[in-house]
Amino acid sequence: MLTTNHEELKKAAREGYAIPAINTQGGSYDIIRAICKAAEELHSPIILAHYVSTGAYSGNDFFVEVAKWCANRVSVPVSIHLDHGDGFPICMEALKLGFTSLMIDGSTHPIHENAAMTEEVIHVARCFGVPVEAEIGELQRLDNGVPAVNKNIANPDEVREFLSLCHPDTLAIGIGNAHGYYKGEPDIHLDVLREVRKFCDLPLVLHGCTGMKESVIREAISLGVAKINFGTEIRYKYIKHLKEAMDTLDHQGHSFKISQAASDALSEDVKSIIRLSGSEGKA
Numbered sequence: 001m002l003t004t005n006h007e008e009l010k011k012a013a014r015e016g017y018a019i020p021a022i023n024t025q026g027g028s029y030d031i032i033r034a035i036c037k038a039a040e041e042l043h044s045p046i047i048l049a050h051y052v053s054t055g056a057y058s059g060n061d062f063f064v065e066v067a068k069w070c071a072n073r074v075s076v077p078v079s080i081h082l083d084h085g086d087g088f089p090i091c092m093e094a095l096k097l098g099f100t101s102l103m104i105d106g107s108t109h110p111i112h113e114n115a116a117m118t119e120e121v122i123h124v125a126r127c128f129g130v131p132v133e134a135e136i137g138e139l140q141r142l143d144n145g146v147p148a149v150n151k152n153i154a155n156p157d158e159v160r161e162f163l164s165l166c167h168p169d170t171l172a173i174g175i176g177n178a179h180g181y182y183k184g185e186p187d188i189h190l191d192v193l194r195e196v197r198k199f200c201d202l203p204l205v206l207h208g209c210t211g212m213k214e215s216v217i218r219e220a221i222s223l224g225v226a227k228i229n230f231g232t233e234i235r236y237k238y239i240k241h242l243k244e245a246m247d248t249l250d251h252q253g254h255s256f257k258i259s260q261a262a263s264d265a266l267s268e269d270v271k272s273i274i275r276l277s278g279s280e281g282k283a
Contacts, residue, residue: 002071004100005079005227006131006169008045012226013203017278021047021081021205022270023231026055027063030263031238032070037263038270040074044279047101049083049229052090064097076283083229084135091121095128103133107174111136111158115165122167133205133227136162137174152176156195163200170203170227175220177208179232188216193223203227214276221278228277234269241265 005019012019024031032048039046048071050063064080071078081101082094091102104121106114118134125132137154152174159173173196175189186208193204203226209217210233217228245251245261274280 009203034266045077107135119166131169133170134168135172172205
């Protein structure tokens, strides 16, 4: 069922688990079906995430329609989330299209500008009952697994200042994490989360979970992370499953047979993420 994720994320933070937010590659039916299927079978809330650049082929409206259609065919809570919205216009477009969760990412800007951008989106989104995620500490994007240099580690004092200037529903904090495949083991600074938790009771968000040690993710969850984001792992595994289906199935040129096999296989990968997050049985 289609919902916002506000109450679900507060419950997750309170009870010590996280809800997976999985990038859907612009509204791929195979991927969205796999995510919703896994969530239904494991009785887990789930977040379907949309990054605008991945929607260049199909369109942001296409993602919303496919996500709504799939969400309303399962009994567990499903929210549709704008990931890394980079300004007021795209957040307003998402609201109009029917997204039930927004992220405004002003992390590349100075704190006061970031807070002003965030508060502007919050002011409108609250009128529609849609929760807003903010970010402080810019996340790197790793192309081909180039080594991570921790330039995005947020200062807890700056986080405190940021939260005095704006009032998001959830908060992503840079702790040495990055998007893409890590080369080697990333240096994740959980001490930042511990310090932030002393003055902030918002549900926290962890981006860049692909390739991060499971023990680190679990400890982050214990420190108040209530939403974990996966994208890179899912898109690569989907392509792997497609190739395997093409190579091994007697598909006779029926693309739906290939798609269904890939989607079913991907659903098992999503189940692993749900179990890692601790959200199994929480719907």
